[in-house]
Amino acid sequence: MTNKILVLGATGNIGKPLTAALIAKGETVKAASRTGKAIVGAEGVIFDFTDLTTIDNALEGVNRIYVMVPTGHIDVVSLVTPVLDAAIKRGVKIVFQSVLGVDADDNIPYRQLELKIERSGVPFVILRPNWFSDNFHTFWLAGIKQGVIAVPAGQGKSSFIDVRDIAESAASALTTSEFDGQAFNLTGPVALSYTEAAEILSKESGHPIQYQAIEDSVFVNILTEAGVPNDYAGFLASIFYPVREGWTALTTDAVEKLTGHAPRTLTAYVRSHLSLFK
Numbered sequence: 001m002t003n004k005i006l007v008l009g010a011t012g013n014i015g016k017p018l019t020a021a022l023i024a025k026g027e028t029v030k031a032a033s034r035t036g037k038a039i040v041g042a043e044g045v046i047f048d049f050t051d052l053t054t055i056d057n058a059l060e061g062v063n064r065i066y067v068m069v070p071t072g073h074i075d076v077v078s079l080v081t082p083v084l085d086a087a088i089k090r091g092v093k094i095v096f097q098s099v100l101g102v103d104a105d106d107n108i109p110y111r112q113l114e115l116k117i118e119r120s121g122v123p124f125v126i127l128r129p130n131w132f133s134d135n136f137h138t139f140w141l142a143g144i145k146q147g148v149i150a151v152p153a154g155q156g157k158s159s160f161i162d163v164r165d166i167a168e169s170a171a172s173a174l175t176t177s178e179f180d181g182q183a184f185n186l187t188g189p190v191a192l193s194y195t196e197a198a199e200i201l202s203k204e205s206g207h208p209i210q211y212q213a214i215e216d217s218v219f220v221n222i223l224t225e226a227g228v229p230n231d232y233a234g235f236l237a238s239i240f241y242p243v244r245e246g247w248t249a250l251t252t253d254a255v256e257k258l259t260g261h262a263p264r265t266l267t268a269y270v271r272s273h274l275s276l277f278k
C-alpha cells in the first residue's frame with residue numbers, strides 16, 4: 001500500500017503541528033528528520049537533504065510529500081532537487097512550502113523549485129507563507145527579552161502568519177485534491193508594522209518592547225556576533241528589502257479557503273506563547 005504522507009522537517013516550526021494535524025485526520029505519516037525519531041504519534045524516518053542515500057527509504061510507501069527547506073540554506077535548488085526528482089519519478093503528490101513573493105522573478109531559487117514542480121506532471125500545491133508570527137519567539141526572542149526588536153524593516157508592514165495556520169493549510173492541501181495545481185499566498189489577517197507588533201507584544205506581556213529600525217550592516221553585525229554565518233546573515237538582511245517596500249503588507253483569503261477559518265491574529269499568537277515573553 002502506498003498511502004503514507006512523508007513530512008520533511010517534521011520536528012520543525014511547521015512540520016510538528018502539520019504532523020499532529022495529519023495524525024488527527026487519521027492519516028499515516030512518516031515524520032522525517034535527521035535523527036528519525038518518532039513524533040506526535042507518527043513513525044519517524046531518517047532523512048537528510050545532504051545525504052542522498054536517505055531518500056529512497058524515506059519515500060517507501062508514500063504517495064504524498066510535504067517539502068520544506070530548512071532554515072539556514074542559501075543554495076536551495078541544489079539542496080532540494082534530488083528529493084523532488086525522486087518524488088516526481090514515483091508520481092508522488094508534492095505540497096511545497098515556498099516563500100511569499102518569490103513568483104516576482106523566475107530567477108529566484110525558490111521560484112525555480114516551484115517551476116520544476118509545476119512542470120513535473122505530478123499533482124501539487126504550492127504554499128507561499130508570509131513572515132511567521134513565530135519569529136518573535138524564535139529569531140527575535142533574545143532581543144525581545146531585552147525589550148528590543150532590532151531589524152531593518154523600516155516602517156514596512158507585514159501580515160504576519162501563525163505557523164498553526166500554515167500547518168492547517170498544508171494539512172488540507174495534502175488530504176484533498178480540491179486545491180491541486182494551485183499556488184496560495186498565505187498571510188495573516190492584517191498587516192502590521194514592527195512598531196505595531198511591538199505594541200501588541202508589550203501590551204500582552206506587560207513588559208515594554210520597542211522596535212528599532214536598523215541599517216542592514218548593523219543587522220548583519222548583530223547576527224554574525226550571535227554566530228550566524230556571514231553569507232546567511234547577508235541573505236536575511238536582503239529579505240527585509242521587500243518589507244521596507246511594502247510588498248509583504250498584502251492580505252489574502254487563502255488560509256480561510258484552505259482551512260475554512262480565518263487566520264489567527266498576532267494578538268492570539270502572543271497569547272498562546274505568553275510564558276515565553278514574560
Ligand SMILES: NC(=O)c1ccc[n+]([C@@H]2O[C@H](COP(=O)([O-])OP(=O)(O)OC[C@H]3O[C@@H](n4cnc5c(N)ncnc54)[C@H](OP(=O)(O)O)[C@@H]3O)[C@@H](O)[C@H]2O)c1
Pocket residue numbers: 008009010011012013014015032033034035047048049050068069070071097098099100129130131132135
Ligand atoms: N520564518 C519565516 O518568517 C518564513 C517565512 C516564509 C517562509 N519561510 C520558509 O520556511 C522554511 C523554514 O520552515 P520551518 O521554520 O518550519 O523550518 P525549521 O523549523 O527551521 O526546520 C525544520 C526542520 O528541518 C530539519 N532539518 C534541518 N536540516 C536538515 C537537513 N539537512 N536535512 C533534513 N532535515 C533538516 C530540522 O530537523 P532535525 O534537526 O530534527 O533534522 C528542523 O526541525 C524556510 O524554507 C524558509 O525560507 C520562513
